[in-house]
Amino acid sequence: MYKKRLTYALMTAALFIFGAARVLVAAEAGASAISPAEALSRLMAGNQRFQHDTTHQPLLHAKRREELAGGQAPFAVILSCSDSRVPPELIFDQGLGGLFVVRIAGNTVTRAGLESIDYAVEHLGTNLIMVLGHDSCGAVKGAVGECGSKPAAQLPEIFGNICPAVARARKQRAANLDSHAIDLNVDEQVNILKRSPLFNQRVSDGSLKIVGARYKLRSGKVELLDGN
Numbered sequence: 001m002y003k004k005r006l007t008y009a010l011m012t013a014a015l016f017i018f019g020a021a022r023v024l025v026a027a028e029a030g031a032s033a034i035s036p037a038e039a040l041s042r043l044m045a046g047n048q049r050f051q052h053d054t055t056h057q058p059l060l061h062a063k064r065r066e067e068l069a070g071g072q073a074p075f076a077v078i079l080s081c082s083d084s085r086v087p088p089e090l091i092f093d094q095g096l097g098g099l100f101v102v103r104i105a106g107n108t109v110t111r112a113g114l115e116s117i118d119y120a121v122e123h124l125g126t127n128l129i130m131v132l133g134h135d136s137c138g139a140v141k142g143a144v145g146e147c148g149s150k151p152a153a154q155l156p157e158i159f160g161n162i163c164p165a166v167a168r169a170r171k172q173r174a175a176n177l178d179s180h181a182i183d184l185n186v187d188e189q190v191n192i193l194k195r196s197p198l199f200n201q202r203v204s205d206g207s208l209k210i211v212g213a214r215y216k217l218r219s220g221k222v223e224l225l226d227g228n
């Protein structure tokens with residue numbers, strides 16, 4: 001009798017845990033309903049509001065905090081620079097729970113960054129990834145001065161990740177090397193993400209979009225780069 005009761009209790013507990021896990025997954029998978037195209041148009045609409053000083057600063061209130069306490073379903077991942085002038089939530093006029101943001105000087109893909117992005121795509125249902133470079137990026141400028149025949153002596157990981165873009169910019173004999181390297185660096189990172197076995201299948205079938213963009217410091221405008 002005792003054994004039977006114990007088995008019943010264990011089964012009930014297992015079902016409860018399974019049910020709770022499913023509810024959590026369902027709550028967190030909400031963003032998968034938002035297509036890559038719709039997510040991109042939301043971002044660009046938010047950036048329009050930011051450019052024209054008509055921000056909503058939406059979804060920052062107590063009710064929103066309460067809604068999000070049980071789970072999140074961000075509609076876009078942004079890989080951007082740590083630069084204080086380029087905070088994604090502000091320049092896209094988004095509130096809490098809208099964006100899953102990975103920031104690192106020079107907006108390059110690191111191993112931990114890749115794992116973070118994968119978490120949003122795999123577990124939170126996010127279908128759009130944007131790599132966002134910006135005007136006058138100090139990290140890229142620094143890399144242009146540092147990347148050469150020898151591995152970068154300073155900031156070896158950050159500059160090392162940017163060096164392939166600098167080499168491409170030099171090869172193309174760009175008139176403005178710093179500026180061109182900023183765009184090529186975004187392009188390099190987009191390609192790294194697209195080629196990753198984590199994402200390449202979903203990029204091919206169109207269910208996940210990875211785009212590159214550049215933020216203009218003066219106008220506040222985010223421009224999609226060629227090929228997007």
Ligand SMILES: [Zn+2]
Pocket residue numbers: 081082083105106107134136137138139140
């Ligand atoms: Zn920067």
